[in-house]
Amino acid sequence: MSSIKEKVTKADAEQVGETIVEAAVNAGKVKNKPEKFMYVGPPTKTLPKYVVYEGGLPQHVQEHIKACSALGTLFIKPSELTNKQLLLADSSSVDSMLYKKAEEYLSEVK
Structure with a gap:
């Protein structure tokens, strides 16, 4: 059985980062991406x-x-x-x- 850490790839991490930035922009916490x-x-x-x-x-x-x-x-x-x-x-x-x-x-x- 593989662990969750093994399933997370670099592409997944980048997608999560982009999603967080987009959410912050939409919430008005960050002015521009x-x-x-x-x-x-x-x-x-x-x-x-x-x-x-x-x-x-x-x-x-x-x-x-x-x-x-x-x-x-x-x-x-x-x-x-x-x-x-x-x-x-x-x-x-x-x-x-x-x-x-x-x-x-x-x-x-x-």
Whole structure:
């Protein structure tokens, strides 16, 4: 017979955490649920691909977005990942072109 602890997975724990935050938001105890952004652009040392930022973007990221607005389109909600990957894979899509612009910018910045 397995214990309750063994049945709880990381995904279960994350779901419980999200449910608690949602309940707190609905009860008015927390003003806003912290936004999460995932970076899906070209990786660098300071900007790894698929990293998730919660509660806003770091200052160095904001500075890069000011210098290259194409980078801003590569920060998405994690739930949009599959759709964004499909758009990036299509070489004729606007998303793919913006990815290439960001790649060019980041190659010059390194």
